[in-house]
Amino acid sequence: MSARTIQGQKNLQDITTGSPHGIGGSPLRPDGTLKVKGEFAYSSDMWHEDMLWGMALRSPHPRANILSVDISEALKTPGVYAVLTHEDIPGSKYYGLEIQDQPALAIDKVRYHGEAIALVAADHPETARRAVKKIKVEYEVLTPITTEEQALNPEVHGYVHEPHEYKSHGSGNICHSQKLVYGKGVTDEVKALADVVVKGEYEVGMQDQAFLGPESGLAVPAEDGGIDLYVATQWLHVDRQQMAPVLGLPEEKVRLTLAGVGGAFGGREDLSMQIHASLLAQRTGKPVKIVYARDESFFGHVHRHPAKMSYEHGATRDGKLVYSDVRLVLDGGAYASASPAVVGNAASLGNGPYNIPNVRMEAIALYTNNPSCGAMRGFGAVQACFGYETQMDRLAAELGMDPVELRQLNAMSEGDYLPTGQQIDSPAPVAELLRRVKDMPLPPPLDLTNLDIRELPGALSNTSHGEGIVRGIGYSVGIKNVGFSEGFDDYSTARVRLEVIGGEPVAMVHTAMAEVGQGGVTVHAQIARTELGVEQVTIHPANTEVGSAGSTSASRQTYMTGGAVKLAAEAVKYALIEKGRKRYGWAQNDLNLVGGKVVSESAGVLVPMVDLLGDEAIDLTREHHHRPTEAFDKETGQGFGHVQYTFCANRAVVDVDVELGLVKVVELTAAQDVGKALNPLSVVGQIQGGCTQALGLAVMEEIIVKDGKVRNASFTDYLIPTILDVPPIPVDVLELPDPNAPYGLRGVGEAPTVSATPSIVAAIRQATGIALNRIPVRPEHLTGTL
Amino acid sequence: MEFLRPATWDEALAAKAEHPTALPISGGTDVMVEMNFDVHRPSALLDLNRITELTEWSITDGVVRLGAAVPYSRIIDELSEPLPGLARAAHTVGSPQIRNRGGVGGNLGGASPAGDAHPALLAAGRDVYVEACSVRGTRLIPIDEFYVGVKRNSLEKDELIRSVFIPVADGPQQFSKIGTRNAMVIAVCAFGFALHPKNHTVGTGIGSAAPTPRRAVEAEQYLQGVLEERGLWESGDLLGTEVIQKFGELVKAAASPIDDVRGTADYRRHSLAVMARRTLTWTWNDYSKQIRSAA
Structure with a gap:
């Protein structure tokens, strides 16, 4: 269906191994066939013995004061294990990616259509749904602030966030602003230099990421009082960083593992059900699964700015x-x-x-x-x-x-x-x-x-x-x-382990990178093959046992976590060669790992990696930082x-x-x-x-x-x-x-x-x-x- | 929620009589979606999937008896000749998976103004009947009396749709539908048109542009008048742009659409006029060719 040409300069292009599955090759995705056949396990497919289903009550109003919340009828529903409001939150009540201005559950007011107010955990999703309907909320409905004109005239139309509760650097109803002046800016003198002027007003509607896998995850309470969360997300560590203070837990007691992600496109950068399922699991002592329905998904994630x-x-x-x-x-x-x-x-x-x-x-x-x-x-x-x-x-x-x-x-x-x-x-x-x-x-x-x-x-x-x-x-x-x-050090971490399994050298790559469909897992294996001269590479499940991989966004994962895998694999390679130097006294400076062997460009094959490694595993972790910005x-x-x-x-x-x-x-x-x-x-x-x-x-x-x-x-x-x-x-x-x-x-x-x-x-x-x-x-x- | 699974048609009618609020379900392409979105929580579902005769069709004396659950994909494959307008409408229903499950009975039962089958059924003529059955007996509801309000039809609480009777086409039929993407879309509006040379009538059907599917009565009468007066049924001569234009305007005038997320009322009226002109042109060109090749 499409023509493709690869063109450009030489040298860097020529970095490939003998392996067609190294970098520059196009090995197929490990998850591709499963996804096409419908056999891939997405986060919504998870199940745990004795688990409960979580569900949120969401606001039908874009702007309202909450006068009262009565959960008594919901609590009485047979099969309901917990009903929570913001009053039940053990730690900080607010979270946010950049500014902690969002309550985990609405506090006294709602600011958008679909904002979560209360949570239910029940033994069946239908029971949870019925219980949610029994929560009685008394609202004082206010006229929503929806236009630029309204937002910029808060003395007339009011504030989305009252000035005393402001957490952003802006003021009024401005969350953030950035000015820019370059050259002489726009002055009469500059304007006089133009022969032709074109002016236009343009508008962009609100686009949605429209991923097909709805927000979902499973929170399992652990014996140490912590939470193990299996979730579809874009950045495990930043989820943890936002969750832990709300749950009142130290970060090390909040452990995340990536579950199967059905698309992201930015829509999973913010938290959705992570805190909610964890709060319910903390309260009930049982595993809690939350899966959004399609309509809830549209309320449960952010969109592209109009x-x-x-x-x-x-x-x-x-x-x-x-x-x-x-x-x-x-x-x-x-x-x-x-x-x-x-x-x-x-x-x-x-x-x-x-x-x-x-x-x-x-x-x-x-x-x-x-x-x-x-x-x-x-x-x-x-x-x-x-x-x-x-x-x-x-x-x-x-x-x-x-x-x-x-x-x-x-x-x-x-x-x-x-x-x-x-x-x-x-x-x-x-x-x-x-x-x-x-x-x-x-x-x-x-x-x-x-x-x-x-x-x-x-x-x-x-x-x-x-x-x-x-x-x-x-x-x-x-x-x-x-x-x-803007000065953010979004580093990535990778751990690479090389050992002999079944008589073959095998590399294992362990990162916390969220595979959201972009193909990072494919590329990581290619990098390991190229750097280590091995064919067999396994990808460890992504979790918080290893350092942050940063977000799967900003077109950055191959650059950043791919770069970390390269650094870690190089370190493993040097460690192995160093081991060889010690054992065999190699003096050459032209050593490399190719086809499962240590090879000298001048002296040829020196030793199979299997012999050099023996029973030992080389297991190293490296961080990759991009050049600093400001x-x-x-x-x-x-x-x-x-x-x-x-x-x-x-x-x-x-x-x-x-x-x-x-x-x-x-x-x-x-x-x-x-x-x-x-x-x-x-x-x-x-x-x-x-x-x-x-x-x-x-x-x-x-x-x-x-x-x-x-x-x-x-x-x-x-x-x-x-x-x-x-x-x-x-x-x-x-x-x-x-x-x-x-x-x-x-x-x-x-x-x-x-x-x-x-x-x-x-x-x-x-x-x-x-x-x-x-x-x-x-x-x-x-x-x-x- | 109770789940009733009758094995036979008689059992189904008995179950419906006993549970008049039970919601019949066959392909589930509408009912299940609405349940998922929490639009309905019926007290009971009445599953008709075990009743095989609902998925059968037959032709007797120039009339198709189309089982309520014959899926759209089979209407396309098996009935494109006798029911060309309905088959064209069937092509526009959802996705292949939905066409494999959904049938005309569900469209009629739901009676949504956006149902794709309705304009084609209306255009097929006034001798289209919905076979409504209950333990009390069977009645044939003329299609013009079937749609009574937004998502309301003239079925009694104890009645189930057994089939639809539709005359075999005796002339060209067309169906056009507007959606804002090129497949898998609910109609912004739709138009069905048919020529019935045997009785010198034409049929129209408007979808998604009024509280119910409806006929453009004045447009039909105007066109029938022109065709008759000018002897065009016999000659197959050109209609002329004025007639086509006027027909489009009358179709447009027959609609009473609203603004909603799928489109504006103005756009619906505008596009109905365009679809009416185009479908009339296509059908009349086909008819003219038939006349000329017969001559």
């Missing part, structure tokens, strides 16, 4: 950008979650991969009574990309230039500076990526004489036999950072804030039924620099998946919130692309190594999610001639029937 964005670009007549003036307002909802970091990304990346000599930017996240928003694939860079890329198309039109040429003319490359003042010190082939997608062959035009209606907008819904169909083509490019930023200056946004950058360019070809406003994406091409493809098959899969999620945002995915209430908490009405919506996605992979990164690799997973959406909207715009300043584009926008 955004209102204002962009102004000035350029010379020949297309050189002179300045940009940008304001991004992100709706963070009721609790902070990852809003501060999302704001940092939006501000620092919100001008795109372009050289703009003068920039003024402000990004803010609001507190409102809408659903909380936080991490989602692309993390603050997605919303802005729709804004700046739409601006580039409009500027090109204004100047009568080709939109790709305008982008190439202003594209940043290695050695250039971001508006944060950070120099790009590794390849940034922005213009080249654009050239590549533009040069790819176009799909054939629609053949009206030989129609397959599955290829048309509407497909088998049979809305067109060719009537009203207009084709459009659009381009876009985007920028994303890799790893945690916080952005609060007022100027200047600072060496990001670890690494990644770029993706797209071309979208769409057919639009212009009478009905229905869209079929015909083809979505991507070109991305990945530094080094450790597993080329997984790399292409990540890029195609990222493009698909971007397609969803372009034409269908939105949580509809009205007056603070979620209207479509189901996969019946929150639509994600099906196979008939996803076109062929040809991927052109560049490999230009980053000298700062392990193997020269560049994080892959997010860049296409950032960049692909605007190309699709641009293509629809070309087909219809309609401005389209809001995503997702709905049929109403295309037919004037909103």
Whole structure:
């Protein structure tokens, strides 16, 4: 279905073992077949003898004071073991990823539709459900704060968090803000340099991660008074760090093991059922399982921030950008979650991969009574990309230039500076990526004489036999950072053990990395094979017995935990060689482990590893830290804030039924620099998946919130692309190594999610001639029937 | 919750009489989803899966008797010729798994205005009947009297749907549905259209654009009038854009949609007009070809 080419420079690419299953090869995922056959054990499949089922009572109101909670009837229900409210919490009542502003259970007020108020543990889920219904809550319902205008006028509309209870660095209803001034900023003098000015207001709806495996886990009380939690999450150690204070336990008594994760995309960065199940297990002394139903899942995790964005670009007549003036307002909802970091990304990346000599930017996240928003694939860079890329198309039109040429003319490359003042010190082939997608062959035009209606907008819904169909083509490019930023040391730990099992040298890799479907477990084994010259590698279950692996997010796991596995494997390799030197007195400096043997480049095979190891195991743990970054200056946004950058360019070809406003994406091409493809098959899969999620945002995915209430908490009405919506996605992979990164690799997973959406909207715009300043584009926008 | 599993149709009718609030379940593609979302907690479920005759169909005297539980996938595979409009509607139902389980009986029992089968049943003509049975006997409810309100039908509490009687198509039939993705979607709105050359009538059905599935009566009458006056049934000549346009406007006027999460009322009206024009054009082109090839 897709073409793929791997191109780039030599040397780093040539790091491979003789093993086709080392890095640079494409061994299959260990969990792939199980998942396809339905045999993989997800976190929702767990069972424990004597276990109870936990369930939460959630608020039907986005904003209300809780006058009373009466649990007496619920407690009397046969089969109910415990009913808890915030009064039963043994430790701290608040938690949060960055700011501890979220109560584990609502205290006297609720701030969003779906906020958890009380918990029930019962011997059957149906019993728990009935008991939840018997909890009586008396509310004083308040008018929710849902708009920017309301949030920014707290003296009229009130506060989501009262000023005296403020825990964020913001004020009013602003959770976090970041300003940025680059060059001369935007002054009259600067504006006078521009021949052409393009201004636009853009809006992005609330996208959901839409993972298929609902939040779930099993908390088992331990004999030492601690809790063993088996859970689907993205970062075991940060879950523990947030849980322990609430449970009133030291961290070492909260032990987490990763359970089967059914997708994440940022939606499992925050806690969901972890504290709730553990509280119930503590109280009842029994294992407690919680599995969210689909509708509860939509209330149980944060979403992508909806955004209102204002962009102004000035350029010379020949297309050189002179300045940009940008304001991004992100709706963070009721609790902070990852809003501060999302704001940092939006501000620092919100001008795109372009050289703009003068920039003024402000990004803010609001507190409102809408659903909380936080991490989602692309993390603050997605919303802005729709804004700046739409601006580039409009500027090109204004100047009568080709939109790709305008982008190439202003594209940043290695050695250039971001508006944060950070120099790009590794390849940034922005213009080249654009050239590549533009040069790819176009799909054939629609053949009206030989129609397959599955290829048309509407497909088998049979809305067109060719009537009203207009084709459009659009381009876009985007920028994303890799790893945690702004001074955060998100190190990773890996333990590697080498020993002889059954007469063969076998490596074991143990990390706390959350495998959420990204393929980290595959890559870890490849790294161990390459570094240790062994074929057999086992992956230890991820748990908190080993040090933190950081989060499976920010496109960082192959870079960070992959890098830690590399360090640990190298340490094991050196330890083994050192053992050989001591035993055999080897003097050569050209020793390596290849094919299960210690090999000297000059002297050939020295000894089988099995003989050298004997009964001994070499077991070493290493931490991998990326180069340090620094916080952005609060007022100027200047600072060496990001670890690494990644770029993706797209071309979208769409057919639009212009009478009905229905869209079929015909083809979505991507070109991305990945530094080094450790597993080329997984790399292409990540890029195609990222493009698909971007397609969803372009034409269908939105949580509809009205007056603070979620209207479509189901996969019946929150639509994600099906196979008939996803076109062929040809991927052109560049490999230009980053000298700062392990193997020269560049994080892959997010860049296409950032960049692909605007190309699709641009293509629809070309087909219809309609401005389209809001995503997702709905049929109403295309037919004037909103 | 009680779970009743009758082995025969008579036992099923007896069970329904004894438990009038029992909710019949066959494919479960609707009932189970709603139970999962806690929309219903019926006192009892009446499982019809053991009653094999519900999954059978037959044709007698030009009329299809379609068992209530014949799954959509079999309607597509086995009944595309006699029931082309319903088969096209069946293509748009959910996913392959849902089409393997769900049937027309469930659509009728649920009586959701968004049910995909309804516009096709209405368009198939006024001689479509729902066979409603109880221990008291059997009655044939004309399709035009079946839908009485939002998710309400004219079944009595003790009645079960045995089958639907639908005349074999005597002319081209079409079905179009709007969804905001290209598969597996609940209708934003839908339109069924059929030509009935034998009795010189046309049939329409509107879905998801009124409290109940409904017919565009004035549009039907207008078109029947034009076809008759101009002798178009005999000649198969072109309808002309004015007629097609007017027909679309009358279909649009017949709807009384609302704004909801799936779409706006304006869009529903607008797209109904477009679908009405297109389906009329397609069916009339097919009819013209038949006339000409017969001549």
